[in-house]
Amino acid sequence: MHRSKTPAGARCVAWLAVLAWGCGAADGANNDASPGAAPAAGQDSAAGDRTPAPAGDLVPIRVAGIEIRVEIADDDAERTRGLMFRESLPADQGMLFVYTQERTLSFWMRNTLIPLDIAYIDGEGRIVDIQQMEAQDSTTHPSRGPAMYALEMNQGWFEAHGVKVGDRLEF
Secondary structure, X not given: OEOOXXXXXXXXXXXXHHHHHHOOOOOOOOOOOOOOEOOOOOOOOOOOOOOOOOOOOOEEEEEOOEEEEEXXXXXXXXXXXXXXXXXXXXXXXXXEEEEEEEEOOEEOOOOOOOOEEEEEEOOOOEEEEEEEEOOOOOOOEEOOOOXXXXXXXXXXXXXXXXXXXXXXXXX
């Protein structure tokens, strides 16, 4: 990953590293169910509370040099809820899902009311896959390669900004 030389950028990198280190199961179990994410085998995606989660703190990051602001989903509850039940997502804002290690990730759009694009990103910050996902669709969208992060943005955002596989995410 590109590491910013600015103090704020350095703090963001350190914060994200701590978040990535602290989430997930120590026993290697797959707890990567996320908003729009297909639950691991045997997990239920039921979201009892259908109220949209309030937008969390927004963190600035760059995708292919373009600044965006993202909410961080770094624990099981946040990844499971994700962007479910929200009716809109502001332009140039998204949600970044943080996992403890690289592996194939798989998302779906059950209970997600807005169409989204998802970029799967490896541990080095490189985009390894970008897919479009339709609202309220239970079709799973597995990453085409190992990923440690997933970035959801409004559908069409990556194409509109010329972002493609191989581009980098900068914290």
